[in-house]
Amino acid sequence: MKYESLKKCLYFLSVLWLLGLNACKHDDLHIDKANDNFRPGFDFVKNNYDLSLFASAIEKTGIGPELNGAGQFTILAPSNAAFNIIGINRPSDFDKMNPDTLKFLVQRHILNERIMLKDIPFNGIDVRYRTLAGTELYASIVSRDNSNTLYFNGSLASRKDVTLANGTLHVLDRVMKSTANTTVQGWLSARPEYSILVSGLKKFGFWDELATEGPYTILAPKNKEFEANGMTAEVIAGLNVNSYIGDRLFGCYVMRKKHFFVSDFVVFSIINNDSFYYHPVANDTYIMTITAGRFNYDNIYDQSIGYNIEVRTNKNFPYDIVTNVKGHDQKAIDNLTDNGLVQDLQGILILPEQAIKSN
């Protein structure tokens, strides 16, 4: 009898073991619970001292409640220092802006989808997204040695992937400059400080194409740069078109079929080690060597990037260096329009005497 019960016991054990085995199978249990520790978009911006100017801009446009609402957002929040670059130092400065312009500015810094770092393809160049303003947003990312450098429309994201209850936030160190429904031609003609460049482009026949599809990248010296080199409006007006190589004298400011953010040169110097970009001047031996990178090494917190152009008489040795000009003005570079970009240039590339036809 004792033996019999032992046998039974063994059966039971075996059955129990098998039952136990079967019972062990269960699906992973996840409970999605909203985390109370994270703030929604607008509240986060409002509570961050370094984003106070952007917060007041949002407040003025009245889209704050929308940003606190449900849905996924990506907020590209320019820091206060970024607004300072374009001359906005206190909330009242926004009052001087056209309310529609301000609303457009805020809306093109917000996306109604959540774009985190991991969502952007590695080493992706100009990955395009759409902002609330309906404009295209170009994201470029360099991934190397477990560090990622991310640019939106040429502006560095100095803080990335800040968690919001309803999305994510990246801090930009420059306000993205973009103008709706305009071409590089319209952009230049609306700004009198570039009038000498415009008159030169018109005179040598480069102006009309700037309203076409493009894309174009325009290197734009201001009037004061031309005047400093003796190329005043009167001098330009008096030039005889037939005695100058137009492609060199003014054509060098027009880069066709290119849309370059300054950050592109930085991105490719890391991805491909292409630190130099050679852009030939059309129908000429002259070549422009473009490099870009940080320029303010005195302040380690200043990650601003600018570009330099060296004009050479020929690509390969022997050549002469004609000029070396920089474009470091943070408030004037990376001006995005519908058919390209305008990059401010702090100097001029070619003097009239360097473009005289030899026969």
Add this chain to the structure above:
Amino acid sequence: MLPLRIKNVTFYAAVALLWFATGCSKVEYKKIDDPAYLRVFNNLNYKIGVDNKDEMLPFLTMLIDPEMDQDGMPVGAQIKGDFLDKRDPYAPPYPSHIGSGTSVNNPEYPGRENVLVGPVLNGFDLSSWAQIPSGKHRIVFMFRPKNTVPFFNLDPKLKKSFLIDTTMVLDSKEVYTLHVLQKDFLTKRNGIYLRKENFHKLPLSDSSIYVNFYNMSAKGYWQADNDAKGGNEYGKGAMGNGVKDQMNIFVTLYKNRTVSSPKISGYNGKYLGNLTRNADVLEVSPYYSFPLFADASAGGIFTDMWQRFDFLAPGMDIRNIPYGPTVNQTDGNWASINCLTPYPDYRQWNEIVMPNMIVNIHSGKYNPRSFATVNTIEIVNGNVYLSTIQRKYAPPVY
């Protein structure tokens, strides 16, 4: 007594049932009736730089018989070859990509993909060829971003860049290589090139090494500016700038891997044939051969002979090449490929260095033993690719 027995039987039955319930898992073996054998290479080797930043990154997904939604976006496919990266310079005779590395990037299809592969056909190991149902297929190549997200899980807007959408007919039990190619260097037009291989049907001897050549470069590549095409890059050799559309091929065999290695007599700059640039016609180039034991003193078991191929424009004499051995800018008149080199710092020379065409491996009681192979050298836009196909050989005896 009886109830106890019934009880026992019930126990047994219950236990047996439980064993079945836990033990049952059906293994389904895949089988493809009437397969064709397909190997796919992504020959797009251009670099995305500042000048061409709007071009698509040459990182692809191959979809065979895809399903499209109403917007024409692929949502599924019978066969998917994802993460198809630029091909490796060397395609070895066995799928060595499997298990070597954690990257999902695939240098060829099937490569790392876990699919049914080809058998040993007429002695040739086809384990680098995938089995594909024969017949007519719609084949689509898509550009995809370079990340580790499988194609169908990508964001919809990243699934809309078609490279090509076409059909191909694969015959049963035939061996194909499919190449994604740039067809025109100036317009950047891309296309595919399907080649019906014939090495398994030819009476090839196992005591000779066979090689054929293709120049599948894009139209206008060698004529283009050397800097514009990135041909002057260190390490790309004279080949980086491309070779002319018509070239003569010469072979030189070297006895051993020393700097002062003698050339084997009879194979010092021997003319093999002509190479015409062709990225369109689906023809197999003729196979040229030289003996595995061209070096008669090697003994018939092992040889450390290696090969060099020179490509010279018609009219040029291999005995009198007007360029130095480190000159990369030869105007497309001369380029060379070494299958092995004695020089450790070979990148300073203008030749491209590839692995030896001879497979030396432990087989039977010999370690190593030399085996002849069938090879294909493909020149595509300044890059050289060597594919080696091997015969089955006896396993090692220890």
